[in-house]
Amino acid sequence: MNLSASPSWLYSRPSSRSNLSLRQTGSKAPGFFSKALRSVAISTISAVITLILFLTTPLLAQPAPQPTPVKGALPPYDLRVEYLANPLGVDVAKPRFFWKNRHSERGQSQTAFELIVSSSPSADTGDLWESGKMSGDSSIQIVYGGKPLASNHTYYWKVRIYDSEDKASPWSEVARFDTGLLSPSDWKGQWIGSDGLLRREFTLPEEPRRAQAYIAGLGYYELHLNGRRVGNHVLDPGWTNYKKRVLYATYDVTRLLRKGKNAIGVMLGNGWYKSRALMFELYVEDASGNVTEIHSDTSWQTARGPILEDSIYHGETYDARLEQPGWDRPDFAASAGWHQASGVEAPGGVLSSQMMPAIQVIDTILPLTMTNPAPGVYVFDLGQNISGWAQLRVSGPAGTDIRLRFSELLYDNGLINQENLRSARAEDHYILRGDGTTEVWEPRFTYHGFRYIEVTGFPGTPRLDSVRGRVVHTAVSPAGNFSASTQILNDIQHLILWGQKTNLHSIPTDCCQRDERMGWMGDAQVTAEEAIMNFDMAAFYTNFLRTIRDEQAADGSITDTVPHLWGQRPADPAWGTAYPLIAWYMYQNYGDRRLIEDYYDSLKKYVEFLRSKAENGLLKYSYYGDWVAIDKCPGSLVSTFYYYYDTKILADMARLINRQAEAQAYDRLAAEIKAAFNREFFDQKTRHYGPTQTANALPLFIGLATDKERGSAWSELFNDLVYEHDSHLTTGIIGTKYILDVLTSTGNSDLAYDILTRTDFPSYGYMIKNGATTLWEIWQKREGPSMNSHNHPMLGSIGAWFYRALAGINIAPDSVGYKKLVIKPQMVRDLTHASGSLSTINGEVGCAWSKGDRHVKLEAVIPVGSEALIYIPVFKLRNLQLTEGGTVVFADNQLKTSLPGIKSIEAKGGNLIIQVGSGRYSFKLTGE
Numbered sequence: 016m017n018l019s020a021s022p023s024w025l026y027s028r029p030s031s032r033s034n035l036s037l038r039q040t041g042s043k044a045p046g047f048f049s050k051a052l053r054s055v056a057i058s059t060i061s062a063v064i065t066l067i068l069f070l071t072t073p074l075l076a077q078p079a080p081q082p083t084p085v086k087g088a089l090p091p092y093d094l095r096v097e098y099l100a101n102p103l104g105v106d107v108a109k110p111r112f113f114w115k116n117r118h119s120e121r122g123q124s125q126t127a128f129e130l131i132v133s134s135s136p137s138a139d140t141g142d143l144w145e146s147g148k149m150s151g152d153s154s155i156q157i158v159y160g161g162k163p164l165a166s167n168h169t170y171y172w173k174v175r176i177y178d179s180e181d182k183a184s185p186w187s188e189v190a191r192f193d194t195g196l197l198s199p200s201d202w203k204g205q206w207i208g209s210d211g212l213l214r215r216e217f218t219l220p221e222e223p224r225r226a227q228a229y230i231a232g233l234g235y236y237e238l239h240l241n242g243r244r245v246g247n248h249v250l251d252p253g254w255t256n257y258k259k260r261v262l263y264a265t266y267d268v269t270r271l272l273r274k275g276k277n278a279i280g281v282m283l284g285n286g287w288y289k290s291r292a293l294m295f296e297l298y299v300e301d302a303s304g305n306v307t308e309i310h311s312d313t314s315w316q317t318a319r320g321p322i323l324e325d326s327i328y329h330g331e332t333y334d335a336r337l338e339q340p341g342w343d344r345p346d347f348a349a350s351a352g353w354h355q356a357s358g359v360e361a362p363g364g365v366l367s368s369q370m371m372p373a374i375q376v377i378d379t380i381l382p383l384t385m386t387n388p389a390p391g392v393y394v395f396d397l398g399q400n401i402s403g404w405a406q407l408r409v410s411g412p413a414g415t416d417i418r419l420r421f422s423e424l425l426y427d428n429g430l431i432n433q434e435n436l437r438s439a440r441a442e443d444h445y446i447l448r449g450d451g452t453t454e455v456w457e458p459r460f461t462y463h464g465f466r467y468i469e470v471t472g473f474p475g476t477p478r479l480d481s482v483r484g485r486v487v488h489t490a491v492s493p494a495g496n497f498s499a500s501t502q503i504l505n506d507i508q509h510l511i512l513w514g515q516k517t518n519l520h521s522i523p524t525d526c527c528q529r530d531e532r533m534g535w536m537g538d539a540q541v542t543a544e545e546a547i548m549n550f551d552m553a554a555f556y557t558n559f560l561r562t563i564r565d566e567q568a569a570d571g572s573i574t575d576t577v578p579h580l581w582g583q584r585p586a587d588p589a590w591g592t593a594y595p596l597i598a599w600y601m602y603q604n605y606g607d608r609r610l611i612e613d614y615y616d617s618l619k620k621y622v623e624f625l626r627s628k629a630e631n632g633l634l635k636y637s638y639y640g641d642w643v644a645i646d647k648c649p650g651s652l653v654s655t656f657y658y659y660y661d662t663k664i665l666a667d668m669a670r671l672i673n674r675q676a677e678a679q680a681y682d683r684l685a686a687e688i689k690a691a692f693n694r695e696f697f698d699q700k701t702r703h704y705g706p707t708q709t710a711n712a713l714p715l716f717i718g719l720a721t722d723k724e725r726g727s728a729w730s731e732l733f734n735d736l737v738y739e740h741d742s743h744l745t746t747g748i749i750g751t752k753y754i755l756d757v758l759t760s761t762g763n764s765d766l767a768y769d770i771l772t773r774t775d776f777p778s779y780g781y782m783i784k785n786g787a788t789t790l791w792e793i794w795q796k797r798e799g800p801s802m803n804s805h806n807h808p809m810l811g812s813i814g815a816w817f818y819r820a821l822a823g824i825n826i827a828p829d830s831v832g833y834k835k836l837v838i839k840p841q842m843v844r845d846l847t848h849a850s851g852s853l854s855t856i857n858g859e860v861g862c863a864w865s866k867g868d869r870h871v872k873l874e875a876v877i878p879v880g881s882e883a884l885i886y887i888p889v890f891k892l893r894n895l896q897l898t899e900g901g902t903v904v905f906a907d908n909q910l911k912t913s914l915p916g917i918k919s920i921e922a923k924g925g926n927l928i929i930q931v932g933s934g935r936y937s938f939k940l941t942g943e
């Protein structure tokens with residue numbers, strides 16, 4: 016007997032009221048039925064495959080390096096400085112160190128560590144810092160405590176830890192970090208302009224021993240040394256308010272240089288700067304310590320290059336006939352077009368190191384199909400909406416102009432539909448060199464959001480592999496994995512992942528196709544928790560928060576978009592809240608207390624700005640409110656909700672950094688807002704906050720609703736969801752972010768599941784059914800010139816719920832950084848298994864569960880130094896027996912065997928609650 020097939024005992028849970036909502040309204044779309052059947056068949060097959068995999072392989076593959084046979088604590092791994100592995104250009108005076116721990120035993124933690132920072136690659140002794148044995152269970156945010164670090168230096172470090180028995184681990188491998196240019200006077204060069212190409216030759220008296228290049232090339236740059244491209248950054252540097260700050264990248268170029276003649280070449284594009292300017296420093300040291308410095312100045316030569324036009328939105332035009340072979344090598348015979356570069360006005364901002372992953376070409380996709388919908392017009396379908404560009408392979412006569420145009424959509428006649436790009440032309444041109452070879456080209460200084468590529472002007476008939484999709488976004492590493500037995504959840508996760516990553520372009524963007532691609536703060540804040548679970552966002556958000564602070568005005572206000580281009584100042588409070596919220600998420604997820612210390616005053620100014628706009632505890636101004644909602648909720652309610660939220664966070668921040676008086680003052684302010692909120696928005700007659708889902712979800716989520724209001728507000732929300740909307744959301748980006756959490760906290764995860772498995776309008780399934788491969792901007796299917804991006808990550812905020820509710824992985828309320836965990840999976844309805852794993856700042860966390868014939872299995876992975884409360888629902892089972900790794904640990908309502916790592920087990924409130932320390936656990940609950 017399978018529980019999901021015979022759900023009698025499983026389904027009589029308190030939340031089963033929402034069973035009433037299971038009336039599916041079938042889609043009338045022609046051809047849907049057969050498509051639906053096909054997708055049911057596919058999802059059944061893939062569910063079966065997943066199930067087989069689930070039963071036959073370990074549930075959670077440890078992403079950590081392979082354990083060696085070492086007993087006890089293994090060497091610390093995943094060493095980081097300022098969240099980055101072996102970073103170059105660290106420009107923080109006292110950088111922070113991070114590592115992760117492994118141990119052969121369960122229930123282990125670090126009790127002390129020893130860290131060495133050295134100028135020698137072997138790091139045998141710490142001439143910079145020897146921490147000595149420092150007691151402490153933290154392996155994150157460890158602040159450097161050694162001698163002052165010098166500019167432009169390489170440092171090596173290693174760490175070992177002591178476990179619960181005070182036994183030392185082996186030393187970690189040696190990691191490295193390099194400092195950037197720590198003082199403005201380290202920049203000797205000047206800003207120079209360019210016609211497109213810039214070059215400079217120089218001679219090195221000796222072989223280089225260490226060479227680092229620092230480059231700030233606006234709008235975008237590509238650096239070459241001796242004919243080779245340097246590094247793998249594209250669309251660099253990251254976007255900032257250039258008047259306040261310009262990011263520079265650091266490259267280790269030791270191996271690209273040689274004794275004798277060398278040449279530097281730099282291509283510049285317009286980017287967001289809409290002009291071209293270069294600041295460059297190269298420091299080369301030889302074995303005897305002699306330093307050669309090369310910097311940007313008017314001795315550099317410039318000329319027009321092959322790029323005739325480049326614009327982020329409109330595309331790039333490249334005439335390969337204008338290439339100048341050898342321009343980036345020594346002994347280039349510069350032709351007439353070259354002249355001396357001139358100095359240009361500096362952008363104005365300070366130079367800061369780009370201490371986050373760069374934008375890179377992450378993947379290459381071969382098209383699935385090529386069609387020929389009109390004479391000479393070829394349309395390639397990548398099968399996936401991406402951000403990036405196309406790489407072209409072609410040979411043909413010189414001067415042939417090939418046009419590539421990009422779209423997310425097709426018309427019925429097979430031609431591309433660019434209507435939703437608004438004014439973005441999204442059109443690249445490649446003009447052939449025509450030397451008889453296969454010319455391989457891709458643009459440098461533009462990007463598009465697209466699934467389809469239209470090619471015209473191709474000499475002859477292109478082949479399917481004449482174009483390839485290049486997936487381009489900030490190279491954040493994946494941090495999470497989620498999957499479930501119900502295929503639509505995996506399909507939604509696919510939309511979320513693609514929507515999210517393709518909108519990380521040094522800032523979190525709203526979309527990547529039309530004429531926006533801005534750091535809209537509302538979009539950024541609603542997606543941040545989802546992004547943090549799916550990707551390593553620590554360095555990315557560290558940078559973004561600084562960019563937000565750069566936009567803050569003297570009155571404390573910030574802007575709708577950061578860097579500020581569109582939208583207003585002051586920001587809509589639901590947009591501006593990105594500032595305190597993302598800062599707080601950084602603390603919750605990565606334990607980043609320093610950030611709170613550094614940003615507190617600025618965040619306080621922001622909250623004080625809100626207070627200056629509030630009247631009697633209400634913040635009424637709002638431009639967008641619950642943006643893209645189907646049922647509109649008053650903007651003043653949304654704004655006051657965030658006024659309260661921001662104030663509460665500020666109070667918590669003040670407590671964290673021991674500003675107790677301020678903490679109390681902001682607690683009082685929060686209480687005033689709460690009272691005002693209820694006076695204003697709680698309707699005493701109807702006994703709810705308004706006739707929309709968002710109006711009731713927000714106060715329920717954050718505890719604005721007191722006992723007096725909660726019950727009836729919840730009834731209204733429940734009725735609206737279940738009876739009025741048949742388990743469909745009518746929320747915009749704000750309500751959507753919180754509503755599923757409200758359902759789970761009220762014991763209604765089943766209803767959340769119903770909502771997520773809908774396939775008719777409005778739902779995620781509706782997007783999927785209509786061919787979405789990334790999330791739409793709006794719930795409606797629109798493909799005309801109106802606002803309808805088909806790649807907007809903002810409705811993907813629910814991705815966090817997958818991990819927290821379905822995989823059950825939660826940070827305990829009194830903890831940060833996954834130091835204490837609550838593993839509490841919601842084993843809803845016919846879901847037979849779900850699994851999630853997170854690469855957290857403290858190590859790998861995972862939970863995978865399945866339910867079957869009168870049993871529930873749960874595997875959990877808890878990192879060294881963490882502890883967890885694991886909840887296994889007992890449903891209606893009686894005579895419970897719990898095994899761990901095959902050994903009976905709990906039966907007859909009591910603990911039977913003590914196993915390492917398991918601290919206690921109790922049956923309470925419909926769950927077995929197991930308290931565990933670190934390690935990997937495999938539980939099976941059975942009963943009658």
Ligand code: BGC
Pocket residue numbers: 525526531535536537538639642807809
């Ligand atoms: C953007 C949104 C943004 C909004 C402000 C739109 O044009 O694409 O995602 O948040 O403007 O309401």
